[in-house]
Amino acid sequence: MAPVGLKDCKAWQDAGMTLSTTSNEACKLFDATLYQYVTWTNDKTMGGIEGCLKKMKDADPNFVMGHVICNGLELIGTGRSPFIDKEFEKELKVMSDLAKTQPLTERERIHVAALETFAKGNFPKTLDMWEQILQDHPLDLLALKLAHDSYFYLGQQTQMRDSVSRVLPYWTPRTPLSSYVKGMYSFGLLETNFYDQALKVANEALAVDPTDCWSVHTVAHVYEMKADLEGGLSFMKQTENNWKGADMIACHVYWHWALYFIEKGEYEAALTLYDEYIAPKCFASESMLDVVDNSSLLHRLQMEGVDVGKRWDKLVQVTKKRTDDHILIFNDLHFLMSSLGSKNREMTTRLLKSLKELSKCPGENYQHSLIRDLGLPLSQALVEFDSGNYDKVVELMCPVRYKILNIGGSDAQRDVFNQVLIRAAINSNTKSHHNLARSLLIERDVLRPNSPLTERLMRKASAVHTLT
Ligand SMILES: [Fe+2]
Incomplete structure (x- = not known):
């Protein structure tokens, strides 16, 4: 549902969020870009995000908040970092230099400072700045959405929920995109295990706009x-037409659809979704969300004993370009799954070596500071799992299993690591690991009752351990 009117200079001013530009066109294009970011959709009638950003820079090359939204979207996509991308470093410098020469509002100044901090990898400090903006400007959707996504990357589920709940009363039904803010709140409720409340709020948002793909999600x-699983499969089928056009998240929603099939043990159906939607969308976008989903799905299928054929070989063509990125540990671990899956030893070695190097001097980069105690044990665990050294996997993963939350992502996404540990414990040669496997399976069953995957693993554990 495209917005009726995009905000010009006066409309931004009237909303209490003055933008320092005299160009009404630039202001409207800023609004159009923000709308597409929040709705996860490149709207062709608006020229898509890239088209809007280009036209915005043409309308006013010195529009600081224009540079802020442009650089903010690059950083939040986790596909570019000034550490490895000199061109991006220059783009960030242009923003900072322009900000120094203009009489900006306090809100705009904090936005610039937040992105400068974000670019250094200091996520926690950046979030403090966005929250500072939201205290004074609860309707600042750019700060709200960037914070929402960043909490997700940090695994800060409670903060992700509360960040939206604090501003929600200011978003009346008449405020454009207010139902999307509800959608964001519903996701925070979900990740803090308030499932019924999450469903209620998501359905309220969907009643306003059924194409709200974050609420669908x-x-x-x-x-x-x-x-x-039956509820999920029927929901997907019924709503597909509402969300399949949301190009920035459709791949991820198809990924969720495929997870239901994996849970049910219907692997061919999962592979069909992979081949028809999940892989093609990933190869078209190469967005990090799509890439990690591709890796995760193939890894899960492989753990279930499914031969995924040459699919890893194609995926690794995308991930190997990312070997030296190290923007998020979560991404690195999924790149590693693909290098292991495709037997690309050179990439595996290089990825591990560069991670080790970075762990020695993380500086203020938050993700790098997690490498030594979390990123490296988890990476090594994936390598050992691939080699069938299950005892080692358990030894590496068990001590850090409650810290895995810190690599970010959703509970559903991180379940892949839980599955690695459980399968390793089942297959380990160490007797005590078998008891651990049973404990972990009971735990999984309590959290997610009636999961066929848990039941399969319980049967497997019983069969394997009776034989030994
Ligand atoms: Fe998800």
């Missing part, structure tokens, strides 16, 4: 977390 998660 919350509902998909609720079905996943409750292992209500």
Whole structure:
């Protein structure tokens, strides 16, 4: 549902969020870009995000908040970092230099400072700045959405929920995109295990706009977390036309759809979704969300004993370009799954070596500071799992398993690591690991009752351990 009117200079001013430009066109294009970011959709009638950003820079090359939204979207996409991309470093410098020469509002100044901090990898300090903006400007959707996504990257589920709940009363039904803010709140509720409340709020948002794909996504998660596979499959089928056009998240929603099939043990159906939607969308976008989903799905299928054929070989063509990125540990671990899956030893070695190097001097980069105690044990665990050294996997993963939350992503996404540990414990040669496997499976069953995958693993554990 495209917005009726995009905000010009006066409309931004009237909303209490003055933009320092005299160009009404630039202001409207800023609004159009923000709308597409929040709705996860490149709207062709608006020229898509890239088209809007280009036209905005043409309308006013010195528009500081224009540079802010442009650089903010690059950083939040986790595909570019000034550490490895000199061109991007220059783009960030242009923003900072312009900000120094203009009489900006306090809100705009904090936005610039937040991005400068974000570019250094200091996520926690950046979030403090966005929250500072939101205290004074609860309707600042750019600060709200960037904060929402960043909490997600940090695994800060409670903060992600509360950040939206604090501003929600200011978003009346008449405020454009207010239902999308509800959608964001529903996701925070979901990730803090308030499943029924999450569903209620997501459905309220969907009643306003059924194409709200972030709310659709919350509902998909609720079905996943409750292992209500028939409910999830029927919801996906019924709503597909509403969300399949949301090009920035459709791949991820199809990924959720495929997870229901994996849970049910219907691997061919999961592979069909992979081949028809999940892989083509990933190869077209090469967005990090799509790439990690591709890796995760193939890894899960492989753990279930499915031969995924040459699919890893194609995926690794995308991930190997990312070997030296190290923007998020979460991404690195998924790149590693692909290098292991495709037997690309050179990439595996290089990825591990560069991670080790970075762990020695993380500086203020938050993700790098997690490498030594979390990124490296998890990476090594994936390598050992691939080599069948299951005892080692358990030894590496068990001590850090409650810290895995810190690599970010959703509970559903991080379940892949839980599955690695459980399968390693089942297959380990160490007797005590078998008891651990049973404990972990009971735990998984309590959290997600009636999961066929848990039941399969329980049967496997019983069969393997009876033989030994
Ligand atoms: Fe998800």
